[in-house]
Amino acid sequence: MDVDVLVVGAGPAGSTVAERLAHAGHHVVVVEEHARVGIPVQCAGLVSQRVLSLAESTSMVRTAVRGATVFGPSLGSVSFKAAEPRAFVIDRAGLDVHLADRAAHAGAEIRTSTRFDRLVRTEDGRSVVQLTGPSGERVELRARLVVGADGVSSAVARAFRLRRPVEILPAFEAEFPRSPGDVETVEVYLGRSISPGLFGWWIPDGQGGARVGVAVDADGTPARVYFDRLLAHLARRFGTPLANPTAFLVSGIPIGMIPRTYGPGVLLVGDAAAQVKPLSGGGIFTGMRCAQLAATVAHDALVRGDVSSTTLAAYDRAWRAELGEEFRRALYLRRVFERLNDADLDRLIAALQGSELAATIVAFGDIDFPTHVVRQLLRQSPSLVRLLPKALGAWVASGEGQVPPLEFDRRK
Ligand SMILES: Cc1cc2nc3c(=O)[nH]c(=O)nc-3n(C[C@H](O)[C@H](O)[C@H](O)COP(=O)(O)OP(=O)(O)OC[C@H]3O[C@@H](n4cnc5c(N)ncnc54)[C@H](O)[C@@H]3O)c2cc1C
Numbered sequence: 124m125d126v127d128v129l130v131v132g133a134g135p136a137g138s139t140v141a142e143r144l145a146h147a148g149h150h151v152v153v154v155e156e157h158a159r160v161g162i163p164v165q166c167a168g169l170v171s172q173r174v175l176s177l178a179e180s181t182s183m184v185r186t187a188v189r190g191a192t193v194f195g196p197s198l199g200s201v202s203f204k205a206a207e208p209r210a211f212v213i214d215r216a217g218l219d220v221h222l223a224d225r226a227a228h229a230g231a232e233i234r235t236s237t238r239f240d241r242l243v244r245t246e247d248g249r250s251v252v253q254l255t256g257p258s259g260e261r262v263e264l265r266a267r268l269v270v271g272a273d274g275v276s277s278a279v280a281r282a283f284r285l286r287r288p289v290e291i292l293p294a295f296e297a298e299f300p301r302s303p304g305d306v307e308t309v310e311v312y313l314g315r316s317i318s319p320g321l322f323g324w325w326i327p328d329g330q331g332g333a334r335v336g337v338a339v340d341a342d343g344t345p346a347r348v349y350f351d352r353l354l355a356h357l358a359r360r361f362g363t364p365l366a367n368p369t370a371f372l373v374s375g376i377p378i379g380m381i382p383r384t385y386g387p388g389v390l391l392v393g394d395a396a397a398q399v400k401p402l403s404g405g406g407i408f409t410g411m412r413c414a415q416l417a418a419t420v421a422h423d424a425l426v427r428g429d430v431s432s433t434t435l436a437a438y439d440r441a442w443r444a445e446l447g448e449e450f451r452r453a454l455y456l457r458r459v460f461e462r463l464n465d466a467d468l469d470r471l472i473a474a475l476q477g478s479e480l481a482a483t484i485v486a487f488g489d490i491d492f493p494t495h496v497v498r499q500l501l502r503q504s505p506s507l508v509r510l511l512p513k514a515l516g517a518w519v520a521s522g523e524g525q526v527p528p529l530e531f532d533r534r535k
Pocket residue numbers: 131132133134135136137154155156157161165166167168169170237238239240272273274275277278294295296336372374375376392393394395399404405406407408410
Protein backbone atom coordinates (compact mmCIF):
# COMPACT_ATOMS: atom_id res chain seq x y z
CA MET A 124 0.00 0.00 0.00
CA ASP A 125 1.17 3.57 -0.77
CA VAL A 126 0.42 6.54 1.47
CA ASP A 127 1.62 10.11 1.71
CA VAL A 128 2.26 10.03 5.45
CA LEU A 129 2.66 7.23 7.94
CA VAL A 130 2.33 8.48 11.53
CA VAL A 131 3.60 5.99 14.10
CA GLY A 132 1.84 6.43 17.47
CA ALA A 133 -1.63 7.79 18.26
CA GLY A 134 -0.60 9.87 21.28
CA PRO A 135 -1.20 13.64 21.45
CA ALA A 136 1.73 14.42 19.14
CA GLY A 137 0.90 11.81 16.49
CA SER A 138 -2.81 12.60 16.30
CA THR A 139 -2.07 16.34 16.10
CA VAL A 140 0.21 15.88 13.07
CA ALA A 141 -2.22 13.42 11.49
CA GLU A 142 -5.22 15.70 11.88
CA ARG A 143 -3.48 18.68 10.29
CA LEU A 144 -2.02 16.76 7.35
CA ALA A 145 -5.23 14.84 6.66
CA HIS A 146 -7.15 18.11 6.83
CA ALA A 147 -4.77 19.55 4.22
CA GLY A 148 -5.72 16.68 1.90
CA HIS A 149 -2.85 14.24 2.33
CA HIS A 150 -3.40 10.50 2.57
CA VAL A 151 -2.49 9.78 6.19
CA VAL A 152 -2.33 6.45 8.02
CA VAL A 153 -1.73 6.36 11.79
CA VAL A 154 -0.57 3.10 13.35
CA GLU A 155 -0.96 2.50 17.08
CA GLU A 156 0.40 -0.63 18.66
CA HIS A 157 -2.20 -0.81 21.40
CA ALA A 158 -5.73 -2.08 20.85
CA ARG A 159 -7.28 1.15 22.16
CA VAL A 160 -6.05 4.70 21.72
CA GLY A 161 -5.06 6.23 25.07
CA ILE A 162 -4.87 2.92 26.95
CA PRO A 163 -2.78 2.19 28.97
CA VAL A 164 -2.53 5.71 30.44
CA GLN A 165 1.07 6.70 31.08
CA CYS A 166 0.71 10.19 32.46
CA ALA A 167 -0.41 12.24 35.47
CA GLY A 168 -2.56 14.41 33.21
CA LEU A 169 -1.69 17.87 34.54
CA VAL A 170 -1.81 20.40 31.70
CA SER A 171 -2.05 24.13 31.04
CA GLN A 172 -4.82 26.03 29.29
CA ARG A 173 -2.63 25.90 26.16
CA VAL A 174 -3.28 22.17 25.81
CA LEU A 175 -7.03 22.69 25.98
CA SER A 176 -6.71 25.43 23.37
CA LEU A 177 -4.66 23.21 21.06
CA ALA A 178 -7.19 20.40 21.52
CA GLU A 179 -10.06 22.89 21.07
CA SER A 180 -11.96 21.11 23.82
CA THR A 181 -12.46 21.07 27.57
CA SER A 182 -14.40 17.81 27.54
CA MET A 183 -11.53 15.88 29.12
CA VAL A 184 -11.04 18.25 32.10
CA ARG A 185 -11.62 16.55 35.46
CA THR A 186 -10.78 19.51 37.69
CA ALA A 187 -9.01 22.86 37.78
CA VAL A 188 -5.96 23.53 39.92
CA ARG A 189 -5.21 26.95 41.42
CA GLY A 190 -2.09 26.34 43.41
CA ALA A 191 0.79 24.15 44.49
CA THR A 192 2.53 23.21 47.70
CA VAL A 193 6.18 22.25 47.47
CA PHE A 194 7.55 20.09 50.30
CA GLY A 195 11.21 19.85 51.22
CA PRO A 196 12.80 16.60 52.41
CA SER A 197 11.90 17.40 56.06
CA LEU A 198 8.32 18.23 55.03
CA GLY A 199 8.76 21.99 55.46
CA SER A 200 6.65 23.52 52.72
CA VAL A 201 5.84 26.57 50.68
CA SER A 202 2.38 27.12 49.19
CA PHE A 203 0.88 29.48 46.70
CA LYS A 204 -2.56 29.82 45.29
CA ALA A 205 -3.87 32.00 42.47
CA ALA A 206 -7.36 33.44 42.25
CA GLU A 207 -7.94 31.69 38.94
CA PRO A 208 -7.16 28.19 37.59
CA ARG A 209 -3.50 27.73 36.67
CA ALA A 210 -3.63 24.16 35.42
CA PHE A 211 -6.09 21.39 34.69
CA VAL A 212 -6.20 17.74 35.63
CA ILE A 213 -7.46 15.83 32.64
CA ASP A 214 -8.68 12.40 31.69
CA ARG A 215 -5.56 11.61 29.69
CA ALA A 216 -7.10 8.72 27.77
CA GLY A 217 -9.98 11.09 26.96
CA LEU A 218 -7.55 13.61 25.45
CA ASP A 219 -5.91 10.95 23.27
CA VAL A 220 -9.28 9.63 22.07
CA HIS A 221 -10.52 13.15 21.33
CA LEU A 222 -7.42 13.96 19.27
CA ALA A 223 -7.51 10.64 17.40
CA ASP A 224 -11.21 11.19 16.63
CA ARG A 225 -10.38 14.61 15.22
CA ALA A 226 -7.68 13.08 13.04
CA ALA A 227 -10.12 10.42 11.83
CA HIS A 228 -12.76 13.05 11.06
CA ALA A 229 -10.19 14.96 9.03
CA GLY A 230 -9.66 11.82 6.96
CA ALA A 231 -6.75 10.00 8.63
CA GLU A 232 -7.02 6.23 8.83
CA ILE A 233 -6.26 5.03 12.38
CA ARG A 234 -5.09 1.43 12.59
CA THR A 235 -4.94 0.13 16.16
CA SER A 236 -3.20 -3.10 17.22
CA THR A 237 -0.69 -2.31 14.50
CA ARG A 238 2.99 -1.94 15.28
CA PHE A 239 5.77 -0.29 13.32
CA ASP A 240 8.64 -2.79 13.26
CA ARG A 241 11.30 -1.51 10.96
CA LEU A 242 12.37 0.38 7.90
CA VAL A 243 12.89 -2.25 5.19
CA ARG A 244 14.37 -0.15 2.39
CA THR A 245 14.03 3.12 0.50
CA GLU A 246 12.45 2.84 -2.95
CA ASP A 247 11.89 5.79 -5.34
CA GLY A 248 12.59 8.13 -2.44
CA ARG A 249 9.85 6.48 -0.37
CA SER A 250 10.30 4.56 2.87
CA VAL A 251 9.13 0.97 2.74
CA VAL A 252 8.28 -0.02 6.31
CA GLN A 253 7.25 -3.27 7.90
CA LEU A 254 4.26 -3.32 10.24
CA THR A 255 2.69 -6.10 12.29
CA GLY A 256 -1.10 -6.08 12.03
CA PRO A 257 -3.83 -7.11 14.52
CA SER A 258 -3.58 -10.84 13.75
CA GLY A 259 0.21 -10.84 13.76
CA GLU A 260 0.37 -10.54 9.98
CA ARG A 261 3.31 -8.75 8.36
CA VAL A 262 2.34 -5.74 6.26
CA GLU A 263 4.58 -3.61 4.04
CA LEU A 264 3.65 0.00 3.44
CA ARG A 265 5.31 2.70 1.32
CA ALA A 266 5.22 6.24 2.66
CA ARG A 267 6.54 9.52 1.27
CA LEU A 268 6.98 10.73 4.85
CA VAL A 269 7.21 8.83 8.14
CA VAL A 270 6.42 10.72 11.35
CA GLY A 271 7.81 9.09 14.48
CA ALA A 272 5.38 10.00 17.26
CA ASP A 273 6.00 6.72 19.03
CA GLY A 274 7.04 7.99 22.44
CA VAL A 275 10.02 7.62 24.69
CA SER A 276 11.45 4.42 23.21
CA SER A 277 10.82 5.43 19.60
CA ALA A 278 11.42 2.55 17.19
CA VAL A 279 11.23 5.08 14.34
CA ALA A 280 14.15 7.07 15.78
CA ARG A 281 16.19 3.87 15.94
CA ALA A 282 15.16 2.69 12.45
CA PHE A 283 16.09 6.03 10.87
CA ARG A 284 19.27 6.34 12.93
CA LEU A 285 18.33 9.54 14.71
CA ARG A 286 20.09 9.73 18.04
CA ARG A 287 18.11 9.25 21.23
CA PRO A 288 17.88 11.55 24.27
CA VAL A 289 20.76 11.43 26.68
CA GLU A 290 18.72 10.74 29.79
CA ILE A 291 15.53 8.76 30.45
CA LEU A 292 14.09 9.15 33.94
CA PRO A 293 12.24 6.07 35.16
CA ALA A 294 8.78 6.94 36.52
CA PHE A 295 6.28 5.09 38.68
CA GLU A 296 2.73 6.28 39.36
CA ALA A 297 -0.44 4.91 40.96
CA GLU A 298 -4.04 6.09 41.14
CA PHE A 299 -5.76 6.15 44.50
CA PRO A 300 -9.58 6.35 44.35
CA ARG A 301 -9.74 8.07 47.77
CA SER A 302 -7.31 10.57 49.21
CA PRO A 303 -7.25 13.42 51.71
CA GLY A 304 -5.77 16.69 50.42
CA ASP A 305 -6.82 20.01 48.91
CA VAL A 306 -8.67 19.32 45.66
CA GLU A 307 -7.43 22.58 44.07
CA THR A 308 -3.74 22.15 44.89
CA VAL A 309 -1.04 19.88 43.51
CA GLU A 310 1.73 18.79 45.84
CA VAL A 311 5.38 18.45 44.88
CA TYR A 312 7.85 16.47 47.01
CA LEU A 313 11.58 17.17 46.83
CA GLY A 314 14.39 15.14 48.33
CA ARG A 315 17.17 12.82 47.30
CA SER A 316 15.68 9.91 49.23
CA ILE A 317 12.27 10.31 47.57
CA SER A 318 12.91 11.53 44.07
CA PRO A 319 16.53 12.29 43.21
CA GLY A 320 16.80 14.34 40.04
CA LEU A 321 13.14 15.35 39.72
CA PHE A 322 10.27 15.19 42.22
CA GLY A 323 7.37 13.23 43.58
CA TRP A 324 3.80 14.41 43.01
CA TRP A 325 0.33 14.21 44.49
CA ILE A 326 -2.33 15.42 42.06
CA PRO A 327 -6.05 15.56 42.88
CA ASP A 328 -8.06 13.61 40.30
CA GLY A 329 -11.25 15.65 40.63
CA GLN A 330 -13.19 12.61 41.83
CA GLY A 331 -12.06 12.41 45.46
CA GLY A 332 -8.85 10.53 44.70
CA ALA A 333 -5.32 11.33 43.63
CA ARG A 334 -2.54 10.42 41.22
CA VAL A 335 0.70 9.86 43.09
CA GLY A 336 4.05 9.26 41.47
CA VAL A 337 7.77 9.81 41.23
CA ALA A 338 10.24 10.29 38.41
CA VAL A 339 13.83 9.78 39.43
CA ASP A 340 17.35 10.11 38.19
CA ALA A 341 18.25 6.89 39.97
CA ASP A 342 21.44 4.90 40.25
CA GLY A 343 19.73 1.72 39.08
CA THR A 344 17.37 1.64 42.08
CA PRO A 345 13.86 0.91 40.73
CA ALA A 346 11.50 3.93 40.74
CA ARG A 347 9.08 1.73 42.74
CA VAL A 348 11.43 1.90 45.74
CA TYR A 349 11.26 5.71 45.69
CA PHE A 350 7.50 5.57 45.16
CA ASP A 351 7.11 3.49 48.34
CA ARG A 352 9.16 6.07 50.23
CA LEU A 353 6.91 8.82 48.90
CA LEU A 354 3.86 6.90 50.16
CA ALA A 355 5.44 6.71 53.62
CA HIS A 356 6.07 10.46 53.42
CA LEU A 357 2.44 11.10 52.41
CA ALA A 358 1.18 8.92 55.27
CA ARG A 359 3.13 11.16 57.69
CA ARG A 360 1.82 14.29 56.02
CA PHE A 361 -1.85 13.22 55.91
CA GLY A 362 -1.75 11.31 59.20
CA THR A 363 -3.14 8.26 57.41
CA PRO A 364 -1.83 5.94 54.70
CA LEU A 365 -3.32 6.08 51.20
CA ALA A 366 -5.03 2.77 50.45
CA ASN A 367 -6.08 0.56 47.55
CA PRO A 368 -4.42 1.91 44.43
CA THR A 369 -6.34 0.94 41.32
CA ALA A 370 -3.79 1.35 38.58
CA PHE A 371 -0.03 1.38 38.33
CA LEU A 372 2.04 2.99 35.65
CA VAL A 373 5.69 2.35 34.87
CA SER A 374 7.27 4.45 32.18
CA GLY A 375 10.13 6.78 31.35
CA ILE A 376 10.56 10.49 30.73
CA PRO A 377 13.12 11.63 28.12
CA ILE A 378 15.18 14.64 29.19
CA GLY A 379 17.59 16.49 26.93
CA MET A 380 17.65 17.84 23.42
CA ILE A 381 18.46 15.40 20.63
CA PRO A 382 20.68 16.83 17.92
CA ARG A 383 18.35 16.13 14.97
CA THR A 384 14.61 15.59 14.79
CA TYR A 385 14.47 15.06 11.02
CA GLY A 386 16.10 13.06 8.26
CA PRO A 387 15.31 12.24 4.64
CA GLY A 388 11.59 11.35 4.59
CA VAL A 389 11.25 11.33 8.39
CA LEU A 390 10.32 13.63 11.29
CA LEU A 391 10.24 12.94 15.02
CA VAL A 392 7.70 14.65 17.28
CA GLY A 393 6.76 14.60 20.98
CA ASP A 394 8.55 12.24 23.35
CA ALA A 395 10.18 10.51 20.37
CA ALA A 396 12.01 13.83 19.83
CA ALA A 397 12.47 14.42 23.60
CA GLN A 398 10.29 17.54 23.35
CA VAL A 399 9.69 17.41 27.08
CA LYS A 400 10.05 20.19 29.64
CA PRO A 401 13.29 19.37 31.50
CA LEU A 402 12.22 20.82 34.86
CA SER A 403 8.92 18.95 35.13
CA GLY A 404 8.95 16.08 32.64
CA GLY A 405 5.67 17.37 31.17
CA GLY A 406 5.47 16.83 27.42
CA ILE A 407 1.86 17.16 26.28
CA PHE A 408 1.91 20.87 25.44
CA THR A 409 5.40 20.85 23.96
CA GLY A 410 4.72 17.68 21.95
CA MET A 411 1.44 19.01 20.53
CA ARG A 412 2.90 22.40 19.69
CA CYS A 413 5.91 20.84 17.94
CA ALA A 414 3.51 18.50 16.11
CA GLN A 415 1.70 21.54 14.71
CA LEU A 416 5.01 22.98 13.52
CA ALA A 417 5.93 19.58 12.03
CA ALA A 418 2.64 19.46 10.13
CA THR A 419 3.23 22.92 8.61
CA VAL A 420 6.69 21.99 7.33
CA ALA A 421 5.54 18.52 6.21
CA HIS A 422 2.64 19.98 4.25
CA ASP A 423 4.94 22.36 2.35
CA ALA A 424 7.42 19.55 1.68
CA LEU A 425 4.73 17.17 0.40
CA VAL A 426 3.20 19.84 -1.83
CA ARG A 427 6.63 20.64 -3.30
CA GLY A 428 7.38 16.94 -3.70
CA ASP A 429 10.59 17.39 -1.73
CA VAL A 430 10.91 15.55 1.58
CA SER A 431 14.70 15.74 1.64
CA SER A 432 16.62 16.43 4.82
CA THR A 433 17.31 19.96 3.64
CA THR A 434 13.62 20.78 3.34
CA LEU A 435 12.53 19.02 6.53
CA ALA A 436 15.28 20.77 8.54
CA ALA A 437 12.91 23.77 8.62
CA TYR A 438 10.87 21.88 11.24
CA ASP A 439 13.89 21.42 13.49
CA ARG A 440 14.68 25.13 13.22
CA ALA A 441 11.06 26.12 13.88
CA TRP A 442 10.56 24.20 17.11
CA ARG A 443 13.99 25.13 18.47
CA ALA A 444 13.28 28.80 17.73
CA GLU A 445 10.13 28.59 19.80
CA LEU A 446 11.14 26.27 22.66
CA GLY A 447 14.91 25.77 22.43
CA GLU A 448 15.88 28.67 24.68
CA GLU A 449 13.42 27.61 27.40
CA PHE A 450 14.70 24.03 27.18
CA ARG A 451 18.33 25.14 27.39
CA ARG A 452 17.68 27.28 30.47
CA ALA A 453 15.65 24.51 32.07
CA LEU A 454 18.37 21.94 31.42
CA TYR A 455 20.85 24.28 33.02
CA LEU A 456 18.65 24.78 36.09
CA ARG A 457 18.15 21.03 36.30
CA ARG A 458 21.87 20.55 36.60
CA VAL A 459 22.01 23.15 39.36
CA PHE A 460 19.10 21.43 41.08
CA GLU A 461 20.84 18.05 40.85
CA ARG A 462 23.72 19.40 42.90
CA LEU A 463 21.53 20.29 45.86
CA ASN A 464 21.53 17.88 48.79
CA ASP A 465 18.60 17.46 51.19
CA ALA A 466 19.86 20.17 53.56
CA ASP A 467 20.13 22.60 50.60
CA LEU A 468 16.60 21.73 49.51
CA ASP A 469 15.24 22.34 53.02
CA ARG A 470 17.03 25.70 53.07
CA LEU A 471 15.59 26.51 49.65
CA ILE A 472 12.05 25.85 50.88
CA ALA A 473 12.69 27.97 53.99
CA ALA A 474 13.98 30.82 51.80
CA LEU A 475 10.89 30.66 49.61
CA GLN A 476 8.55 30.98 52.55
CA GLY A 477 8.49 34.80 52.43
CA SER A 478 5.11 36.01 51.21
CA GLU A 479 6.65 38.27 48.56
CA LEU A 480 8.22 35.29 46.85
CA ALA A 481 4.97 33.35 46.96
CA ALA A 482 3.33 36.36 45.30
CA THR A 483 6.01 36.25 42.61
CA ILE A 484 5.27 32.59 41.98
CA VAL A 485 1.60 33.38 41.63
CA ALA A 486 2.33 36.28 39.29
CA PHE A 487 4.94 34.59 37.08
CA GLY A 488 4.20 30.88 37.48
CA ASP A 489 3.59 29.15 34.15
CA ILE A 490 3.89 25.37 34.02
CA ASP A 491 4.94 25.46 30.38
CA PHE A 492 7.69 28.07 30.83
CA PRO A 493 8.93 27.57 34.41
CA THR A 494 12.34 29.20 33.97
CA HIS A 495 10.72 32.65 33.90
CA VAL A 496 9.53 32.39 37.48
CA VAL A 497 12.80 30.84 38.67
CA ARG A 498 14.75 33.72 37.21
CA GLN A 499 12.40 36.26 38.76
CA LEU A 500 12.65 34.59 42.20
CA LEU A 501 16.42 34.55 42.04
CA ARG A 502 16.49 38.21 41.09
CA GLN A 503 14.28 39.10 44.01
CA SER A 504 16.01 37.06 46.66
CA PRO A 505 19.79 37.23 47.18
CA SER A 506 19.48 34.52 49.86
CA LEU A 507 18.31 32.09 47.18
CA VAL A 508 21.26 32.91 44.95
CA ARG A 509 23.65 32.31 47.88
CA LEU A 510 22.37 28.74 48.07
CA LEU A 511 23.26 28.03 44.51
CA PRO A 512 26.44 27.80 42.43
CA LYS A 513 28.21 30.97 41.35
CA ALA A 514 27.31 30.62 37.71
CA LEU A 515 23.66 31.00 38.58
CA GLY A 516 24.24 34.44 40.06
CA ALA A 517 25.93 35.39 36.80
CA TRP A 518 22.90 34.20 34.87
CA VAL A 519 20.52 36.19 37.04
CA ALA A 520 22.57 39.33 36.57
CA SER A 521 23.01 38.79 32.84
CA GLY A 522 20.77 39.84 29.97
CA GLU A 523 17.60 37.92 29.20
CA GLY A 524 18.15 34.68 27.34
CA GLN A 525 21.75 33.97 28.21
CA VAL A 526 22.63 30.79 29.99
CA PRO A 527 25.97 30.68 31.79
CA PRO A 528 28.53 28.10 30.71
CA LEU A 529 28.32 25.01 32.85
CA GLU A 530 31.04 25.01 35.46
CA PHE A 531 30.52 21.43 36.54
CA ASP A 532 29.67 18.01 35.19
CA ARG A 533 26.46 16.19 35.95
CA ARG A 534 26.64 14.32 39.24
CA LYS A 535 25.92 10.67 38.64
C1 LIG B 1 4.52 9.09 34.99
C2 LIG B 1 4.37 10.17 33.96
C3 LIG B 1 3.60 11.28 34.26
C4 LIG B 1 3.46 12.30 33.32
N1 LIG B 1 2.69 13.37 33.63
C5 LIG B 1 2.55 14.38 32.74
C6 LIG B 1 1.73 15.50 33.04
O1 LIG B 1 1.11 15.58 34.11
N2 LIG B 1 1.63 16.49 32.12
C7 LIG B 1 2.31 16.45 30.91
O2 LIG B 1 2.21 17.38 30.10
N3 LIG B 1 3.08 15.38 30.61
C8 LIG B 1 3.21 14.35 31.47
N4 LIG B 1 3.98 13.27 31.17
C9 LIG B 1 4.64 13.24 29.84
C10 LIG B 1 3.61 12.89 28.78
O3 LIG B 1 2.93 11.72 29.14
C11 LIG B 1 4.32 12.71 27.43
O4 LIG B 1 5.18 13.80 27.21
C12 LIG B 1 3.31 12.63 26.29
O5 LIG B 1 2.50 11.50 26.44
C13 LIG B 1 4.04 12.57 24.95
O6 LIG B 1 3.11 12.43 23.91
P1 LIG B 1 3.53 11.69 22.58
O7 LIG B 1 2.35 11.75 21.69
O8 LIG B 1 4.82 12.20 22.11
O9 LIG B 1 3.85 10.19 23.01
P2 LIG B 1 2.94 9.11 23.72
O10 LIG B 1 1.82 9.73 24.43
O11 LIG B 1 3.89 8.25 24.49
O12 LIG B 1 2.33 8.29 22.52
C14 LIG B 1 3.13 7.40 21.75
C15 LIG B 1 2.21 6.36 21.17
O13 LIG B 1 2.97 5.56 20.26
C16 LIG B 1 2.58 4.21 20.42
N5 LIG B 1 3.70 3.39 19.93
C17 LIG B 1 4.92 3.25 20.50
N6 LIG B 1 5.71 2.46 19.74
C18 LIG B 1 4.95 2.10 18.67
C19 LIG B 1 5.20 1.27 17.51
N7 LIG B 1 6.41 0.69 17.32
N8 LIG B 1 4.22 1.09 16.62
C20 LIG B 1 2.99 1.69 16.80
N9 LIG B 1 2.69 2.46 17.87
C21 LIG B 1 3.67 2.67 18.78
C22 LIG B 1 2.32 4.06 21.91
O14 LIG B 1 1.47 2.97 22.18
C23 LIG B 1 1.65 5.42 22.23
O15 LIG B 1 0.25 5.34 22.10
C24 LIG B 1 4.13 12.22 32.07
C25 LIG B 1 4.90 11.10 31.77
C26 LIG B 1 5.02 10.08 32.70
C27 LIG B 1 5.87 8.88 32.36
